Amino acid sequence: MTITEIDLSENKGKVAMQxxxxxxxxxxxxxxxxxxxxxxIQTLEYESFHFFSRPMSEKMxxxxxxxxxxxxxxxxxxPNGDVGRxxxxxxxxxxxxPQSIIPxxxxxxxxxxxxxxxxxxxVDGVRKLTCMLLSLTARGLGFDKxxxxxxxxxxxxxxxxxxxxxxxxxxxxxxxxxxHSDPQIFTLLRSNDVPGLQIYVGNDEWISVPxxxxxxxxxxxxxxxxxxxxxxxxxRHRAITNSSEPRMSIAFFGAPSLxxxxxxxxxxxxxxxxxxxxxxxxxxxxxxxxxxxxxxxxDRFGIFRVGSSST
Ligand SMILES: O=C(O)CCC(=O)C(=O)O
Ligand SMILES: [Fe+2]
Numbered sequence: 001m002t003i004t005e006i007d008l009s010e011n012k013g014k015v016a017m018q019x020x021x022x023x024x025x026x027x028x029x030x031x032x033x034x035x036x037x038x039x040x041i042q043t044l045e046y047e048s049f050h051f052f053s054r055p056m057s058e059k060m061x062x063x064x065x066x067x068x069x070x071x072x073x074x075x076x077x078x079p080n081g082d083v084g085r086x087x088x089x090x091x092x093x094x095x096x097x098p099q100s101i102i103p104x105x106x107x108x109x110x111x112x113x114x115x116x117x118x119x120x121x122x123v124d125g126v127r128k129l130t131c132m133l134l135s136l137t138a139r140g141l142g143f144d145k146x147x148x149x150x151x152x153x154x155x156x157x158x159x160x161x162x163x164x165x166x167x168x169x170x171x172x173x174x175x176x177x178x179x180h181s182d183p184q185i186f187t188l189l190r191s192n193d194v195p196g197l198q199i200y201v202g203n204d205e206w207i208s209v210p211x212x213x214x215x216x217x218x219x220x221x222x223x224x225x226x227x228x229x230x231x232x233x234x235x236r237h238r239a240i241t242n243s244s245e246p247r248m249s250i251a252f253f254g255a256p257s258l259x260x261x262x263x264x265x266x267x268x269x270x271x272x273x274x275x276x277x278x279x280x281x282x283x284x285x286x287x288x289x290x291x292x293x294x295x296x297x298x299d300r301f302g303i304f305r306v307g308s309s310s311t
Pocket of ligand 1: 197
C-alpha cells in the first residue's frame with residue numbers, strides 16, 4: 001500500500017490524472033516541489049513554537065471563548081466532549097472576520113507582529129497552492145474551466161481556516177487528534193519531522209504517513225466529496241502521539257464562502273452513481289457541524305443525505 005507523492009514540477013497533464021486517481025482511491029496524497037517558500041514555512045513554525053511555549057495564562061487570552069471553531073484550545077476538540085493530547089490555535093483567513101489573523105494576533109503575547117506577518121505570508125502561499133491543486137483537479141476531471149473549483153477558494157469571503165496544532169511529547173501511542181474527516185474542500189497540512197499522522201485506507205486499516213517537512217499532505221474534505229457525488233473519498237485521519245519530540249502541524253482548510261451552494265458538479269451523477277446529497281450551503285453544513293451534538297468521528301452528512309427524513 002503506497003501513498004501517492006505528487007511532484008508538481010512534472011508534466012501538468014500527468015499530475016492532473018495522478019491527483020484525481022489519489023482522490024478517488026484514499027482521498028489523500030502528498031505534494032513536493034509545491035512552490036511555497038521554505039523560509040515562509042520555517043518562520044511560521046518558529047512563531048508557532050514560540051506561541052505555544054508561553055504560559056497558559058497568556059495563551060488563554062486567545063481562547064477558548066471565541067466563536068467556534070476559532071481561538072486557542074487545549075486538550076478538548078469541539079464543543080461536544082472530544083479530547084486529544086494537543087493544544088491548537090485556529091484562525092479565520094477571511095480578513096473581514098473578527099477571528100482572522102490580524103485581529104487575533106493582537107491577543108497573541110509577545111512577537112505579535114512577527115506572528116501576524118508569518119501567518120499572513122503562509123496563508124498567501126498555501127492559498128495559491130490550493131488554487132493550483134484545484135485547477136489541476138478540475139483538469140483531471142475533464143472540466144474546461146478551472147474556475148469551477150478555484151473560484152470557491154479565491155472568493156474574497158472564502159471561509160478558509162488556518163490551524164496550528166502542537167502535540168507535546170508523549171510516548172504511549174495516545175490519541176493526539178481523534179479520527180475524523182475534514183469538512184472543507186482540500187486541507188493542506190505540513191508538519192515538522194515528527195511522525196503522528198495516520199490515514200484510513202479501508203478494511204479497518206490505518207497507515208502511518210511518514211513525516212516529510214518539505215511536503216504538504218493534501219486531504220479531500222467532505223465538501224469536495226459531496227461535489228464529486230462521492231467519487232472522491234473524504235479521507236478519515238487521526239494523529240497519534242508517540243515521540244519524545246514535540247510535533248507541530250500547520251493546516252490550511254480551504255473552504256468556500258458561507259453562502260456558497262454545494263452540489264454535485266456536472267457529470268458526477270450517473271445511473272451507476274445516483275445523487276447522494278441534496279444541495280446545501282457551506283454555512284448550513286458548518287452550522288450543523290458546530291451547533292448540534294455531533295462528535296468528531298460522527299458522520300455529518302445525515303440531514304443532507306438524499307432521502308433523509310429532515311430534508
Ligand atoms: O496533526 C495532524 O497530523 C492532523 C491534524 C488534523 O487532522 C486537523 O487539524 O484537522
Ligand atoms: Fe483533520
